Amino acid sequence: MSLQQNHVTDLWPTKFYNRHLPEFEEPTRLLIKLVREMDKTHRNLTTDYRDNNLLNLDHPGANWLRQQVNQSVIDYFQSVGIDYAVNWQIHAWANINRRGDYHDAHNHPRSYLSGTYYLKIPRSRKTSGQRPDLRPGHITFYDPRPGINMNSINKDPYVDPEHTVLPNPGDLLMWPAFLNHFVHPNLSDETRISISFNIILKWSDHYLPSQ
Numbered sequence: 001m002s003l004q005q006n007h008v009t010d011l012w013p014t015k016f017y018n019r020h021l022p023e024f025e026e027p028t029r030l031l032i033k034l035v036r037e038m039d040k041t042h043r044n045l046t047t048d049y050r051d052n053n054l055l056n057l058d059h060p061g062a063n064w065l066r067q068q069v070n071q072s073v074i075d076y077f078q079s080v081g082i083d084y085a086v087n088w089q090i091h092a093w094a095n096i097n098r099r100g101d102y103h104d105a106h107n108h109p110r111s112y113l114s115g116t117y118y119l120k121i122p123r124s125r126k127t128s129g130q131r132p133d134l135r136p137g138h139i140t141f142y143d144p145r146p147g148i149n150m151n152s153i154n155k156d157p158y159v160d161p162e163h164t165v166l167p168n169p170g171d172l173l174m175w176p177a178f179l180n181h182f183v184h185p186n187l188s189d190e191t192r193i194s195i196s197f198n199i200i201l202k203w204s205d206h207y208l209p210s211q
């Protein structure tokens, strides 16, 4: 590859996608009802993630979310410059976090992209005596290059090893499945409800880069 003169190149960026879904209120209300029904017949929806793929259901909320997830994947591929046909399947599962529930740092092996759609997020108030840096209900993503921040200085692109957000109901986040993330504890008596998903590619040889 020839060099451009006087140019700064972004090498190995990590793509992170977020979208606030339009007219989310009614389908999200239906999905909350569906997740609560499913919760009655599962030991735990998050740990039983292999057998509660609610996006396989023919349900008005699930049909809406499946369409939104598919559109987000199309947007993502366009934004990174993938301009050829890609086939995928969605594996989704629901999460209900009650007081004290959290999900320690992890990634999603054997998936291409991962994401979460947020249905309900409690607004916790900090109580006196607790650490001021608690971020209940937030999600943190970590720079996939551990230690890259150790010599960084203010405003260079490596200074913050984490990206932390408090999602709103109606937000859909999506990221490369290798990215480690941590779901902070819910410190509210209200439930925090979301639907997570993996995008699993159906393999074709034309995905391979030309040599």
Ligand SMILES: [Fe+2]
Pocket: 106, 107, 108, 181, 196
């Ligand atoms: Fe996750």
